[in-house]
Amino acid sequence: MAAKVIDGKAFAAKLREQVAGHVARLKADHGIVPGLAVVLVGEDPASQVYVRSKGKQTVEAGMASFEHKLEDSVSEAELLAVVEKLNADPEVHGILVQLPLPGHINSDLVINAIDPAKDVDGFHISNVGLLGTGQKSMVPCTPLGCLMMLREAHGSLSGMNAVVVGRSNIVGKPMAQLLLGDSCTVTIAHSRTKDLAEVCRGADILVAAVGRPQMIPGDWVKPGATVIDVGINRIDAPERGEGKTRLVGDVDYASCAEVAGAITPVPGGVGPMTIACLLSNTLVATCRANGIAEPEGLTA
Numbered sequence: 001m002a003a004k005v006i007d008g009k010a011f012a013a014k015l016r017e018q019v020a021g022h023v024a025r026l027k028a029d030h031g032i033v034p035g036l037a038v039v040l041v042g043e044d045p046a047s048q049v050y051v052r053s054k055g056k057q058t059v060e061a062g063m064a065s066f067e068h069k070l071e072d073s074v075s076e077a078e079l080l081a082v083v084e085k086l087n088a089d090p091e092v093h094g095i096l097v098q099l100p101l102p103g104h105i106n107s108d109l110v111i112n113a114i115d116p117a118k119d120v121d122g123f124h125i126s127n128v129g130l131l132g133t134g135q136k137s138m139v140p141c142t143p144l145g146c147l148m149m150l151r152e153a154h155g156s157l158s159g160m161n162a163v164v165v166g167r168s169n170i171v172g173k174p175m176a177q178l179l180l181g182d183s184c185t186v187t188i189a190h191s192r193t194k195d196l197a198e199v200c201r202g203a204d205i206l207v208a209a210v211g212r213p214q215m216i217p218g219d220w221v222k223p224g225a226t227v228i229d230v231g232i233n234r235i236d237a238p239e240r241g242e243g244k245t246r247l248v249g250d251v252d253y254a255s256c257a258e259v260a261g262a263i264t265p266v267p268g269g270v271g272p273m274t275i276a277c278l279l280s281n282t283l284v285a286t287c288r289a290n291g292i293a294e295p296e297g298l299t300a
């Protein structure tokens with residue numbers, strides 16, 4: 001049986017449209033324009049692509065987009081000064097510092113310098129703590145996008161066995177928190193997990209956030225399970241011509257799609273939802289900063 005393909009691109013377009021509607025109302029009723037600032041350090045071409053498409057979609061949603069490109073050699077103090085300036089800027093409601101940062105910069109220090117109310121990535125320790133204790137917080141965009149797709153596919157997730165492969169602070173851990181919040185029985189697997197194949201086979205919901213191209217084969221997937229592929233890996237694609245590349249996820253799509261009940265593709269799955277959730281978080285941050293009731297259904 002072939003899996004149902006979860007269309008993240010279409011879901012994200014719907015979510016962005018919803019956000020744009022709320023943004024228009026904020027402008028009309030309160031004269032407020034949500035603003036998102038993105039800080040990019042260095043010249044990594046893949047990162048520049050994300051920053052560009054984020055900027056474009058921000059403007060399309062009716063928000064203000066601010067971009068700060070800094071040299072690879074920027075000092076930690078200079079970067080912290082940029083963050084401080086954005087914290088104090090009333091036109092900026094959301095701040096995203098693109099990760100990873102160059103090795104000479106302490107990422108934790110920079111992330112924790114962001115005003116938690118403007119931390120639309122949800123990476124600040126106080127947002128992490130709020131999420132972990134089930135309190136209102138800013139929720140990391142990638143896991144939030146995954147949760148939205150899972151809820152759409154299943155309605156209630158209560159009692160399902162969820163396996164998250166990967167334990168990073170930006171994807172794996174917050175994903176596990178959100179699934180636990182929806183009453184899944186959650187297992188977090190990582191590079192030291194024993195018999196990963198068998199652990200994965202127990203999953204009704206399998207989330208792959210590993211960073212290894214096509215690592216998870218179809219015979220690790222329980223028949224009928226829902227597979228969420230967070231991985232974004234660029235691999236050589238000589239079949240498309242010399243020097244060509246293509247994007248693949250952390251699961252082997254062809255074999256997993258034969259066994260799974262539903263699966264997200266790469267591209268067109270989790271990635272577009274991440275950006276849509278970033279816009280949604282910026283809207284939510286703007287509402288909270290101005291004491292305006294936030295729209296329902298946009299947070300976890």
Ligand SMILES: NC(=O)C1=CN([C@@H]2O[C@H](COP(=O)(O)OP(=O)(O)OC[C@H]3O[C@@H](n4cnc5c(N)ncnc54)[C@H](OP(=O)(O)O)[C@@H]3O)[C@@H](O)[C@H]2O)C=CC1
Binds near residue numbers: 233270
């Ligand atoms: N779609 C989107 O919007 C986004 C996509 N991504 C993509 O998601 C993927 C994961 O990103 P991120 O969480 O930042 O990555 P990290 O490199 O920070 O974390 C990877 C995790 O995978 C685990 N891992 C590595 N190798 C294995 C293995 N052989 N078996 C089991 N576990 C393993 C690591 O374990 P250990 O801790 O033991 O080292 C680690 O916990 C990447 O492909 C990234 O590009 C990331 C962010 C957003």
Ligand SMILES: Nc1nc(=O)c2c([nH]1)NC[C@@H]1CN(c3ccc(C(=O)N[C@@H](CCC(=O)O)C(=O)O)cc3)C=[N+]21
Binds near residue numbers: 098141266267274
């Ligand atoms: N502070 C911070 N927050 C992040 O959320 C963050 C980050 N740093 N660093 C990098 C990762 C990666 N990430 C992606 C977002 C969207 C797509 C996306 O939209 N991908 C498209 C394809 C894009 C293409 O074709 O290149 C898709 O999957 O369909 C991918 C990757 C956010 N990240």
